[in-house]
Amino acid sequence: MGDIAIRVENISKRYRIGLKEQAHDTFMGALADLVRQPLKNLKNLRRLTSFDDNSDDSDDVIWALRDVSFEMEVGEVLGVVGKNGAGKSTLLKILSKITGPTYGRASIRGRIAALLEVGTGFHPELTGRENIYLNGSILGMTKREIDLKFDEIVSFAEVEKFIDTPVKRYSSGMRVRLAFAVAAHLEPEILLVDEVLAVGDVAFQRKCLGKMDDVSSEGRTVIFVSHNMGAVSRLCHRGIFFDEGRVMAVGPIDTVIEQYTSHVLDKTQDYAFTPDPAKPIQFTRFQILNEKGEVSTYIDRLEDTVFELEYIVRRKIDGAAVRIMLDGIDGTLICRSADMDWAPGHYIVREPGIYRSRVVLPGKILNTGAFQLRLIINKIGVVYDRQGPFYFDLSDKGTFFSLGGPRGKARPGLMAPEIVKWETAKVGNGRGDN
Amino acid sequence: MTIDDKSVGSTDGKSKRAVTVNVIKPASGWAAIRLGEFLEYIELLYFFTWRDIKILYKQTILGFTWAIINPLFQMIVFSVVFGRLARIDSDGVPYPIFSYTALIPWTFFATALTFSSVSLVSGANMIGKIYFPRIVLPLASTLAKLVDFFISFFFLAILMLYYGITPTWNALALPLLVLIMVFCASGAGIWLSALSVQYRDIKHANHFVVQILMYSAPVVWPVSKVPEQYRLVYGLYPMAGVIEGFRSSLIGTTPMPWDLIAVGGVSATLIFISGLFFFYRMERYFADVA
Numbered sequence: 091m092g093d094i095a096i097r098v099e100n101i102s103k104r105y106r107i108g109l110k111e112q113a114h115d116t117f118m119g120a121l122a123d124l125v126r127q128p129l130k131n132l133k134n135l136r137r138l139t140s141f142d143d144n145s146d147d148s149d150d151v152i153w154a155l156r157d158v159s160f161e162m163e164v165g166e167v168l169g170v171v172g173k174n175g176a177g178k179s180t181l182l183k184i185l186s187k188i189t190g191p192t193y194g195r196a197s198i199r200g201r202i203a204a205l206l207e208v209g210t211g212f213h214p215e216l217t218g219r220e221n222i223y224l225n226g227s228i229l230g231m232t233k234r235e236i237d238l239k240f241d242e243i244v245s246f247a248e249v250e251k252f253i254d255t256p257v258k259r260y261s262s263g264m265r266v267r268l269a270f271a272v273a274a275h276l277e278p279e280i281l282l283v284d285e286v287l288a289v290g291d292v293a294f295q296r297k298c299l300g301k302m303d304d305v306s307s308e309g310r311t312v313i314f315v316s317h318n319m320g321a322v323s324r325l326c327h328r329g330i331f332f333d334e335g336r337v338m339a340v341g342p343i344d345t346v347i348e349q350y351t352s353h354v355l356d357k358t359q360d361y362a363f364t365p366d367p368a369k370p371i372q373f374t375r376f377q378i379l380n381e382k383g384e385v386s387t388y389i390d391r392l393e394d395t396v397f398e399l400e401y402i403v404r405r406k407i408d409g410a411a412v413r414i415m416l417d418g419i420d421g422t423l424i425c426r427s428a429d430m431d432w433a434p435g436h437y438i439v440r441e442p443g444i445y446r447s448r449v450v451l452p453g454k455i456l457n458t459g460a461f462q463l464r465l466i467i468n469k470i471g472v473v474y475d476r477q478g479p480f481y482f483d484l485s486d487k488g489t490f491f492s493l494g495g496p497r498g499k500a501r502p503g504l505m506a507p508e509i510v511k512w513e514t515a516k517v518g519n520g521r522g523d524n
Numbered sequence: 525m526t527i528d529d530k531s532v533g534s535t536d537g538k539s540k541r542a543v544t545v546n547v548i549k550p551a552s553g554w555a556a557i558r559l560g561e562f563l564e565y566i567e568l569l570y571f572f573t574w575r576d577i578k579i580l581y582k583q584t585i586l587g588f589t590w591a592i593i594n595p596l597f598q599m600i601v602f603s604v605v606f607g608r609l610a611r612i613d614s615d616g617v618p619y620p621i622f623s624y625t626a627l628i629p630w631t632f633f634a635t636a637l638t639f640s641s642v643s644l645v646s647g648a649n650m651i652g653k654i655y656f657p658r659i660v661l662p663l664a665s666t667l668a669k670l671v672d673f674f675i676s677f678f679f680l681a682i683l684m685l686y687y688g689i690t691p692t693w694n695a696l697a698l699p700l701l702v703l704i705m706v707f708c709a710s711g712a713g714i715w716l717s718a719l720s721v722q723y724r725d726i727k728h729a730n731h732f733v734v735q736i737l738m739y740s741a742p743v744v745w746p747v748s749k750v751p752e753q754y755r756l757v758y759g760l761y762p763m764a765g766v767i768e769g770f771r772s773s774l775i776g777t778t779p780m781p782w783d784l785i786a787v788g789g790v791s792a793t794l795i796f797i798s799g800l801f802f803f804y805r806m807e808r809y810f811a812d813v814a
Binding site: 183186187189191193211224232 | 544545546547548549550551567568571572575578579582583649650651652653654655656722723808809811812813
């Protein structure tokens with residue numbers, strides 16, 4: 091021990107995001123654009139692969155990583171934590187050679203394998219058997235290695251009966267199990283894993299966890315990226331905490347998790363708004379609270395989320411509504427709600443004064459992820475005040491099993507409600523046609 | 525990015541196995557063509573080729589018969605339009621077999637080019653998630669089309685029996701022609717696949733470019749139409765020598781066009797090698813841009 095497996099020195103990575111479009115407002119302008127646009131497009135597309143033409147602080151350039159340096163010893167398991175977009179995945183992509191750094195260098199001793207996704211290269215038309223060979227060889231196994239491990243992979247994935255069925259006929263659970271099984275049988279000296287571990291049902295997750303334990307106890311060097319603090323603290327020795335592309339902390343895993351959590355909670359979700367006496371009614375304060383009444387960006391999705399808003403009424407107002415607008419981070423509309431929904435006759439007369447509303451969004455309805463909330467006070471034809479968007483995250487911090495578990499991240503969709511009930515009863519013996 | 529692979533002895537003393545050290549650093553300008561790394565991944569080339577062959581005719585009724593149907597129907601159309609109506613000279617052999625013999629290498633070239641030029645874009649998800657030498661993708665797409673090529677070749681044998689035509693001894697040169705054909709198709713495919721990662725125009729232009737390439741190749745007309753003084757310049761188009769070579773060796777229309785084949789072989793090699801250099805230069809952007 092004591093040998094350095096990975097040494098990262100001042101790695102930076104620059105990306106160019108979105109190509110800005112200029113709108114034209116006349117027909118002739120649009121016509122002229124038909125001619126001009128190809129040239130402009132060419133310039134924009136060329137810029138995707140060249141950065142020389144402008145300075146670094148141009149507004150469509152972002153630094154996914156900035157001056158990242160760290161070392162890892164052989165056999166160490168490093169947990170990488172940070173919010174979405176902090177640069178965790180970019181780091182793995184650079185270390186696994188998927189993309190190159192803009193500056194800096196890294197040296198890696200040993201055969202490396204990266205799992206940024208389960209089932210990369212799976213083809214739905216191919217059978218389970220064929221996909222094992224294809225996926226295995228994409229992950230860097232030789233045909234001989236796959237031959238040797240084939241039976242083990244199939245029984246780990248529990249798909250023996252369907253091994254010669256095209257994968258498109260598999261249930262999503264089976265597909266994920268097969269994909270993970272192939273990945274789990276990789277034997278690199280260094281393994282990079284990006285939150286792909288716990289997939290499938292609880293029993294299978296337990297198996298994956300066991301496999302990960304094996305990997306780390308076999309003395310392999312592992313970098314593990316996850317949002318799941320339970321899994322990170324269980325599997326990793328050391329941690330590294332990223333924010334906006336920079337390393338904020340490196341050290342023993344528990345210390346790093348503590349720093350990370352407090353950093354996230356420091357981002358206050360308590361907003362005060364500048365008073366404007368011209369407005370007859372106006373928001374003065376807004377807070378996002380967890381079930382315990384603490385101000386928090388990270389909220390357990392199994393618990394209630396509380397939006398506490400205060401507004402001042404300066405002059406008597408009839409018939410206005412105080413509303414919240416809840417959307418997904420991509421703008422997908424989730425729901426709209428107003429205080430007058432609850433008022434008798436759906437009509438409120440507001441006398442001057444300061445008011446406080448608590449809006450409770452019950453737990454176990456929204457899925458994990460980031461959401462945005464906007465506030466508005468209006469009545470037909472008049473907008474008195476608006477604020478936001480405010481962002482908040484719902485997480486499923488709980489245990490290793492809850493990550494991507496039955497109601498966790500692996501499920502797509504903005505909602506993961508428990509009100510969808512299943513009741514199944516045996517209604518026949520299955521023999522004969524009735 | 526540049527990767528220096530070198531092996532050094534393990535320092536922990538317990539294991540005698542050499543340890544690979546990868547150095548990752550920013551790259552600029554022309555990159556080396558990493559042949560050693562490519563050879564390490566040769567099995568992946570095999571698996572991708574095999575995948576492309578497997579999935580091509582999945583869930584079709586006619587399966588690999590399609591490999592014959594496509595050139596066959598083109599042959600019928602060409603025979604009616606160019607053979608009957610336009611009465612294009614076919615070097616003294618029946619027009620159907622004249623055009624079918626050309627359509628075998630041509631169909632390979634056209635489908636391989638189309639298929640490999642989109643290979644990186646359709647594999648974009650994979651490229652963003654795992655590292656392997658990207659060159660494997662367009663090469664596999666080209667190689668997979670060889671299956672269709674051999675099947676349609678088989679059908680030519682039946683046509684030749686029907687017309688009572690025997691191949692000449694020059695048919696022994698066919699492997700060389702096939703090699704030039706593969707070099708030309710994969711070379712052009714490598715160029716276009718790397719370009720289309722950044723410029724999706726390639727995908728839209730593909731259809732008519734292939735059309736233009738076909739009419740400029742001696743598919744529906746014989747090379748004897750090309751004025752003598754331009755013959756060698758025309759030979760720079762590698763498919764000219766390949767197609768004419770197929771005709772001469774199999775149905776004996778003209779003497780073997782060794783001049784065209786030699787010039788075409790050189791230019792196919794140049795297309796291939798320049799394609800490789802371009803590809804390895806652009807490769808570092810694929811994951812970010814695709």
